[in-house]
Amino acid sequence: MSTRLLFFLLLVSLSSCFERMVDIPEETIGLAPIYGEESDKLIQLMDPQPIVSLYKIYYKAPYIYAGETGRGVHIIDNSDPSAPKKIAFLQILGNSDIAIRDNYLYANYENELVTININDLDNIEIVSRLENVFDKFVGDLFPEGYSGFFECVDPTKGVVIGWSEKILLEPQCWR
Amino acid sequence: MKPQNIFILLFALFLFACAEDGQSSLTPETSISGQGGSLARFSIVGNYLYTINSDQLNIFDISDASQPFLKNTQFLPSNDVETIFPFSNWLFMGTETGMLIFERQAEGTVQFISRYDHVRSCDPVVTDGEFAYVTLRATGCRNAAEGAVDVVEAISLEELENPQIIGDKELNSPRGLALDNDVLFVCDGPAGFWVFDVSTPGTFETITKVENINVNDIILRNGIAMVIGPNNVYQYDYTKLPTLTKISELELE
Numbered sequence: 546m547s548t549r550l551l552f553f554l555l556l557v558s559l560s561s562c563f564e565r566m567v568d569i570p571e572e573t574i575g576l577a578p579i580y581g582e583e584s585d586k587l588i589q590l591m592d593p594q595p596i597v598s599l600y601k602i603y604y605k606a607p608y609i610y611a612g613e614t615g616r617g618v619h620i621i622d623n624s625d626p627s628a629p630k631k632i633a634f635l636q637i638l639g640n641s642d643i644a645i646r647d648n649y650l651y652a653n654y655e656n657e658l659v660t661i662n663i664n665d666l667d668n669i670e671i672v673s674r675l676e677n678v679f680d681k682f683v684g685d686l687f688p689e690g691y692s693g694f695f696e697c698v699d700p701t702k703g704v705v706i707g708w709s710e711k712i713l714l715e716p717q718c719w720r
Numbered sequence: 721m722k723p724q725n726i727f728i729l730l731f732a733l734f735l736f737a738c739a740e741d742g743q744s745s746l747t748p749e750t751s752i753s754g755q756g757g758s759l760a761r762f763s764i765v766g767n768y769l770y771t772i773n774s775d776q777l778n779i780f781d782i783s784d785a786s787q788p789f790l791k792n793t794q795f796l797p798s799n800d801v802e803t804i805f806p807f808s809n810w811l812f813m814g815t816e817t818g819m820l821i822f823e824r825q826a827e828g829t830v831q832f833i834s835r836y837d838h839v840r841s842c843d844p845v846v847t848d849g850e851f852a853y854v855t856l857r858a859t860g861c862r863n864a865a866e867g868a869v870d871v872v873e874a875i876s877l878e879e880l881e882n883p884q885i886i887g888d889k890e891l892n893s894p895r896g897l898a899l900d901n902d903v904l905f906v907c908d909g910p911a912g913f914w915v916f917d918v919s920t921p922g923t924f925e926t927i928t929k930v931e932n933i934n935v936n937d938i939i940l941r942n943g944i945a946m947v948i949g950p951n952n953v954y955q956y957d958y959t960k961l962p963t964l965t966k967i968s969e970l971e972l973e
Contacts, residue, residue, distance in 0.1 A: 602937050602948040605754030609946060611953055621970060626944055626955050629970045644762035644769055645754040649785040651762065651769055658771070658780065660788055672786045679773045691950060692860045692893075692910070720860050 569715050575694035577711035580703040587636065588654060588661065590669050593619065594634035597708045598688055605645045614641050616707045620666070633666055639704060653679050687720050694719045751785065757937035757948070758805060758814075758844035758896040765806045768828050772813065775799035779828045791828035796820060797835065803844040810880075812852060814845040819854055821880060836875055836883040840865035846899045851886075851921060852877055853904055855894035860909070870894055872906050874922050887922030896937030898945070903927065903961065905945060907935040913947060915961065927962045 576597075596619060601612035609621040609629065617636040623629045635650075637659070643652045648664035649672070660673035688695055688708040694716040698705055753764040761772040769780040769788060775798065781791040796813070803814035811830060813820040818837040822830040841856040841864045852875040858868035873888040892911035897904060902919035913935050917925040935949040943959040944967065957965040 596951060598950045599948050599953070600936055600950075601759050602757045602939055602946060602953070603754055603760070604756075604939050604941060604946060605752070609953060610754075611948055621953060623946075623955075627967050629953065629955070629968055631970065642756075642760060642762040642771070644756065644760075644764050646764055646769075646782055646785045647751050647753075649782075651780075651782075651788065653762075653771070658778075658788065658790075660786060662786065673788060675780075675788065675790060678778055678790055679771070 569717070570694070571715060573694050573713055573716065574710060575696070575713040575716055575719075576688045576691060576708040577696040577713065578698050578702075578705040579707040579709055580705060587638070588652075588659060588671060589636050590666060591634045591636055593631040594636075597710075598691055601642070603643055603645070610635075610643060610645075612641070612643065613707065615639060615705055618643060635661075635663075635669070656680065687718070692720060755939055755941060757939050758846050758898060759803055759937045761802070761804060763804045763806050763811075765811075765824065768824075770804055770806070770811060772796075772801050772804050774801065777801075777804075777811075777813075777822070777830065779830070781828055792830075794822075794830050797832065802842065805845055805847065807847045807849050810847075810849075812845045812847050814843045814854060816840050816842065818843075819845050819852060819875070819883065821877075821883070834881045834883060836885075838873070838885075839868045841868040842895075844896055846897050846904075847877065848899055848901075850877060851875060851918070852883065853897055853899060853906075853918070855891070855897055855906060857893050857895060857909075859893035872897065872904075872916075872924065874918065874924070876921065887924070889916075889924040895935075898938045898940045900940045900958075903958070905938050905940065905958075907938055907947065909936070910934045913938065915958070915964065928964050930956070930964065 599611045600614050603610040607624040609623045611619040620633045621629050622632045637652050637654050639655050640652050650661045650663045652659050656679050658675040658678050662670040662672050695718050697718040763770045767783040769782050771778045775796050777794040779792040780788040782788045798815045800816035801813045805812045809824050811822040817840050820835045821833040841858050843854045843856045845854045855872045858864040871888045871890050875883045876886045891908050893909035895907045897906045904916045904918045906914045912931040912933050914929050915927040917927050935947045937948050939946045945956045945958050947954045953970045955967040
């Protein structure tokens with residue numbers, strides 16, 4: 546084998562190192578998965594909740610629905626766009642998408658399409674559940690819309706319903 | 721109230737109703753639906769709710785909004801469909817390898833029209849019927865192929881059966897996007913968002929750019945751009961471009 550070829554191979558192997566290898570810090574701040582417990586498997590309207598990582602946006606006057614993949618949607622009163630106000634959190638475990646017609650909000654919940662009457666936010670009502678219309682949500686294996694280190698998901702611990710900031714020791718996952 | 725005023729009021733209401741559900745054309749309707757961003761997998765058009773589930777398009781009849789039922793399931797010629805965007809009688813879908821175009825037909829059925837393919841990456845699509853714009857994101861896209869790039873592409877729909885790329889622009893890590901006439905907004909992740917003049921087909925002329933914010937998706941509505949990032953919802957007035965005025969910033973901590 547010629548020296549040139551060896552040099553070339555070395556370069557190739559090095560370049561693949563540069564692409565693949567990431568310096569894993571001994572300690573860093575990143576995200577860790579929050580695993581859902583049985584009690585979380587509820588669809589309910591809650592007081593405004595802290596957010597971890599928003600991803601999708603939906604609008605129907607006068608509200609903005611800021612989606613948090615796997616957890617649900619933050620409902621924001623946007624009657625005055627110069628002063629939007631977080632008013633509630635609609636928890637829907639395993640949710641990724643919503644759509645709204647009139648007073649009805651459609652959402653994926655596990656393998657179901659759930660229809661929720663949101664006419665009265667203090668008294669929401671599930672009016673329809675269609676089962677087996679979606680693949681069951683198994684939780685995100687990575688935090689959507691995030692770049693950086695995170696704690697790898699351990700599927701044996703359950704469904705990932707969200708992510709929280711945490712000090713990570715030698716994190717093995719990143720994106 | 722004078723009859724004239726009532727007329728004006730009714731007309732305004734009519735306009736408002738149209739704006740709320742501007743993408744419906746098969747079925748006239750009085751119901752009001754919301755508006756999703758380009759990353760949406762759910763979309764309401766007319767009396768149907770279209771949902772994407774990897775390689776399936778599930779079509780729900782929502783004529784009775786409180787009692788939807790599954791009308792039809794269409795298997796898609798791609799198992800990595802990520803987004804759906806309705807325009808007129810078409811449904812555009814962003815896949816990891818490109819874009820699919822379907823035509824909506826009566827009775828909640830759809831007909832496959834064409835596809836446009838590129839290297840595997842992450843990409844939503846928007847369109848005005850004449851041109852489609854897709855963002856391709858390689859950065860932070862878990863399935864991105866080697867050689868995938870971070871760009872926004874303009875695709876001519878002159879022949880709907882044969883979409884052709886006519887231009888592109890390299891960005892940082894583009895995500896959701898939105899179109900208002902010839903003005904294209906593109907979220908570029910941690911690099912902020914761009915506002916492009918796309919009046920010359922295939923070109924992206926920068927009107928303005930907002931930096932130092934992290935954004936994923938965007939909705940344009942009544943001259944207001946609602947932009948969402950991992951921790952914030954920003955709103956900008958874009959009626960006086962090139963000036964973009966921030967109306968509010970809601971930090972959701």
